[in-house]
Each structure stands twice: as structure tokens, then as C-alpha cells.
């Protein structure tokens with residue numbers, strides 16, 4: 245799935261699969277190689293969560309009471325993940341770090357399953373919002389991912405317009421930090437995705 249005709253629910257699922265695949269790599273590889281895939285995992289989760297908070301959940305709230313409750317629950321889940329991630333960020337890979345990653349991922353995978361489930365966030369959006377609107381929100385979702393911070397900031401507000409401002413302010417610092425980290429080669433990321 246690529247191009248501009250991908251709706252926001254499909255884009256969210258693509259991200260979820262990227263998150264799952266990066267986690268599988270972390271689990272499968274020895275510490276020194278797992279490190280760069282953990283950086284990839286962090287980066288994917290941080291951008292995905294922020295784009296959901298800025299684009300997906302406000303859209304969900306527009307669908308009424310059910311949507312509002314789903315969005316609130318999702319923001320609560322995100323906060324938990326952000327706190328866990330910010331505690332792990334920058335620490336070397338170790339048995340202890342792996343344990344923390346597994347606990348964080350267990351919660352996150354549950355959250356992802358909820359978003360994708362019948363009656364969950366994406367289902368609610370598909371029921372309540374016409375596809376052309378979901379496609380145009382999909383483009384906003386993708387654009388937002390280019391602007392948001394690349395690391396978790398649990399103390400940043402999670403509703404627009406505040407996260408927008410904080411996000412824009414913190415993004416350049418994160419981008420700088422990223423220059424000093426090791427990431428999997430982009431071609432490697434792509435081929436990992438294609439193999440699934």
C-alpha cells in the first residue's frame with residue numbers, strides 16, 4: 245500500500261506492522277545488533293503515537309461519545325508507553341533492558357490490538373467517516389510524522405494545539421540526537437517490511 249490513496253486507518257496499520265517487525269528484530273538479534281533495531285522501534289513508536297494524538301484521536305472525537313471515550317482510553321495507554329520509553333531511551337541493550345522492552349511491548353501490543361479490533365478506534369472511524377475524508381486525514385497523518393519529535397516526551401501535553409507547539413520545539417533537538425545514534429540501514433528496514 246503506497247501513494248496518496250491510502251486512508252488513515254490503513255496508514256495506522258502499516259505503522260503497527262512496522263512496530264511489530266522492529267520488535268521481532270530486537271528479540272531475535274544479539275545485543276550489539278539489537279541496539280539499532282531498538283532505536284528504530286523507539287523512533288517508529290514515538291512518531292506513530294504523536295501522529296495519532298494529533299490527527300487520529302481528534303478525528304475520533306468528532307464521531308461522538310463512543311469516539312470520545314475511545315480517544316481518552318487511547319491517550320491514557322499512550323502515556324503509559326511514553327513513560328516506559330523515556331526511562332529506557334539511551335540505555336545500552338542488556339538483559340534488564342530487554343525485560344523492560346518486553347513489558348512495554350506487551351502493553352503496547354494490547355493497545356494496538358484494541359485500536360484494530362471490532363468496536364475499536366479504527367472500526368469506529370470507518371463506520372462514522374466517509375472514505376475520502378479518511379484518505380485526506382491519512383495524508384495529514386503522514387505529514388505530521390515528519391514534524392513530530394522522534395523520542396517519547398511523557399511530559400508534553402497530548403492534545404492539540406499544545407503538542408503541536410511542544411512537538412515542533414523539541415523536534416530539532418531530537419533530530420540532532422538521532423545523528424549520534426545507530427539505526428538499521430533504510431534498505432534493511434524496507435526489505436524487512438517486504439519480507440512480511
Ligand SMILES: [Fe+2]
Nearest residue numbers: 293296318359
Ligand atoms: Fe495508539
Ligand SMILES: [Fe+2]
Nearest residue numbers: 256296356359
Ligand atoms: Fe496505533
